[in-house]
Amino acid sequence: MIAPKKITLTIDGKLCEGDAGQTILEIARNNGVAIPTLCYMKHLTPWGGCRLCIVEIEGSPKIVPSCTTPAMEGSKVNTKTDRLVSLRKATLELLFSERNHFCPMCQLNKGDCGLQHQGLAHGITGIRYPYLYPAMPIDVTAKYFGMDQNRCILCTRCVRTCDEQEGVHTLDVAKRGIKNQIVVDMNGTFGESTTCTQCGACVANCPTGTLFDKANAFRGQLASCQQVLTTCTECSVGCGLKVFTKESRVVSVWGDPDSPVNKGHLCVKGRYQTWADPRERIITPLIKGKPATWKEALAAVRKASDTAKKAERALLVAPRVTNETAQTIAKLAGKIGRIASYVGSNEAAFVAKPEHSANAMVKLPDADAIIIIGGQPSRDNGVVAATIRTTVRKRGAKLFIFLAPKTNLDQYADVIAPTPGQEESFWNDVAAKLAGFQRPAVVCGPDVTTADGKAVLARIAKMLHGRSPLMVGVPVSANAMSLACSGIVPVENVGAWLAEKPVKFLHIVASDAPDGGARLLEDAAVAAQLKKAGCVVVQASYKSALTDAATVVLPAAIWCEKTGTITNFEGRQLPVRPVLAVAGEAREDGTILESVFA
């Protein structure tokens, strides 16, 4: 890549250097000259709508928005003349008069609101225009967030986020003039929207209280919260999280903008499901459903474990525990008995021989053709799906989907084949459509390990031969690949695995799985084996049907209380940092396993 030409210009009397093609705003900010903005956001297409970033360029009678105006060599730019300040104040006054901006009734009122901040910074006390007090709709039909149009300033940051980051374009602007407003789909609601993925990126990017998280209502202003960076353990992507906490509670979870994996974007799992869903936490050990002390619980567990022979003991691990817990298990393997991690369907073979696709999340947007085989990123790995959608919609890549049920990615695909056959005419057509792409990427899900999947993969590999495609394998389970590397066997059919040998002592590490491990009981064979086993110990954070069925329940720490690392599908080792103190008497997974088996 050719280095961009450097240019120099004067902003507010300060000599500033930047690259040719950069806007005045970018160069000013990079050089420490503050220009107020409301609609501008890094990583989004400049919009030039709020008119707060206006500047004067000497020699030109016009006032220009600095966020959309490319800087020119040698120009002299002024950002704080009396005329500009008075225009900015008038703009803010018009914004305040247009909708119902009543700060006392807004949860973003103390330091979180961009409009309030700009109003205060510009010394706006009262406004000169009559307030319009329009009757605006409020949409609280979404599960995790709401939209109060009374507070909207039409900066379209949400529209651009939805379009450019999540790539679904649920939000848009409708109507003209004073009736201009943000709409969901075709003027519908979030609740009935089929396109909205509930990723909540629009909420994080809204400068006012228009889009707000329901779960953090009045838990405290984000500006007053502590921020801790950690890693999401809900799927194998390993997105960076910025967790806001106050008074030992999670107030909100945003994406970490500096994370190379997700670049600040999250899916509904990481953004909301870990903390905004109501769940019953287990914070004390339970023996047959009755609260007990750790001493009593461990004594009961040890007694049961000692009465069983080694071959009669089994340990089932959720594929979401940290690498450190996996190492602890590997260390204790000699004392435990049979060990396995329970993974999703078709995942065992998929993660057994891990092939990390290094830097896949960075390389994927550069692909010109994306071929999905046997995976459902929009269900399992939301941020991968968002990356694929934006790459297809914004960068013109072509999308091919094989061996996957219908998802919201289908509408962008050139070829959709949920059950591809062997007809040569079909495959010739695919080969013709794939011809000419120089940077293809193949995104594989667990179903690629089936016979059909292997056949499709073989055909695609043959077609792309010589074009060195980017091969990406994205498992569903968070840390299954790393567990497999540590020697813990991935198992799909848990019932059959348990039935291999009689089990007298079964220890299940469900850890902080949102369902509390209840997924295991969906298989009737497992439920039957659980009944047969003499003692079932469940190590979990949340109450579920599985913990109800357990002889002893040991309370485990959750995602925001753990310390350790996880390895994502790219092979990056990502830190899981403790955000909060461990609740109640819960303990970390590794510590519990050590006290049970060591």
Add this chain to the structure above:
Amino acid sequence: MSKTPVKKSTKKPAAKPAVAAAAPAPAKVKVATMWLSGCSGCHMSFLDLDERLVDLSKLVEILFSPIVDTKVKDMPYVDVGIVEGCVNNTDQEHELKMLRERCKLMIALGDCAVTGNVPALRNQFALKDCLIRAYEQAESNKICCIPNDPVVPKLYPKARPIGEVVKVDVSIPGCPPDADTIWFALTELLAGRMPQLNEKNMRYD
């Protein structure tokens, strides 16, 4: 407020607006405060000046106020009029306009006076619907009829911030404004300057 008559406190209001005349003891600045559609929180915040009220009383004389036991029949002519709350009915508009005529400088104190705030939430609805909700449907209301006595002032279809009714010279936003903000604004005015409020010394919430 008790209305025990105390003879010595009867004070006649100045017939004319007092001009700051050179005198051995400088004339106190005459102030009136008014409570329109608001919750009185801004007056409470004014009282939160605490010991500074003592300093203020050396420079300022409050002639008319809901928090002062004044013995005046008519609204006095003053230097500064401070208004809390917005204009909701005919009576409030009348009082506000009268104060505007009789004061030299008018301060809108608090968000209700400046933006309409809570009383203006009803502006999104028809007045009749608001009255029906409040007097006929409200769970707590057992009277079940909309007051129609001619003595009761008539509500306007929309609540208006006072700036839309009369000219306002100084706006102090806040719900309520901090005592420190009020103190800053008053001391600046007493020093002969217009208060310049910014992010450091004011808030909107």
